[in-house]
Amino acid sequence: MPIHEKSLIRPENIKTKENLIVEGIDVSGHWSTFIESRAVTDYNEELQEEIGALPGGEFIHRCWQCGSCTNACTVHAIEPRFNPRYWIYLIRMGYESELVRDKDIIWQCVSCNKCTYACPRDVVPEGVMKATAHWLELKGYTEKSPSTIFDEEFSRQIIARGKIEDTEVLHKFLHKTKQPLMQDWLVTIGRNIAMRLPVKWGLKMMWAQVFKPKTKDWAKSRKAIEDYIIEQDAHHRHALKLDAPKSKATAHQPKLHAAE
Secondary structure (H helix, E strand, O other): OOOOOOHOOOHHHHEEEOEEEEEOEEEEEEHHOOOOOOOOOOOOHHHHHHOOOOOOOOOOOOOOOOOOHHHHOOOOOOOOOOOOOHHHHHHHHHHHHHHHHHHHOOOOOOOOHHHHHHHOOOOOOHHHHHHHHHHEEEEEEEOOHHHHHHHHHHOOOOOOOHOOHHHHHHHHHHHHOOOOOOOHHHHHHHHHHHHHHHHHHHHHHHHHOOOOOOOOEEEEEHHHHHHHHHHHHHHHHOOOOOOOOOHHHHHHHOOOOOOO
């Protein structure tokens, strides 16, 4: 399943000689443009299996490279380098080093699911993008993305109490991503809520700040979820041949995915 797209050629691999004469004919400039050949030396035969073992990547083997996902992609429309079809191709071919070169943009998927609706093979490309971003984190190629940090804080509250407190989620997210709490958009939202929210709802929100909302008799459910997270984390690490986390606390880094 080869791909022949000019947009996928890395700029650094396109070479042009300013002064070149071949058999007496001047082919300087763009007439002498050629693609520099190179070799991929770290071929990973198990890359597809590794991505497929993570939540969202289960159906990557169905892809037949039609390009419907990239054509429908919201992010691709404004960032041409965001190309699900190309990354799925790299994964299935085992080109790990090529995939890692795009580590800074793969996580930008906004989960609009347009690609999933357009896919004729039920590959669930949105899930594959999430699995790939997770794979990059587990392999140590990237730091946790803001979306991952938000997912973990959201999940932490759900697991601990069975409910979330909205302002706590936002506050913890901003703190962990080192963003200022007093942002213009946040101040505007807060002001509008204060002006339009009924008094009783305002009091209810203030009460929740002190007494966090909890689900009654949640202990057994919390234990079951925690055990499941540990089990899945061990499964993912085994698939990627990674060492087990050093502590139980490390294993409790929950992630929410539509496929889970």
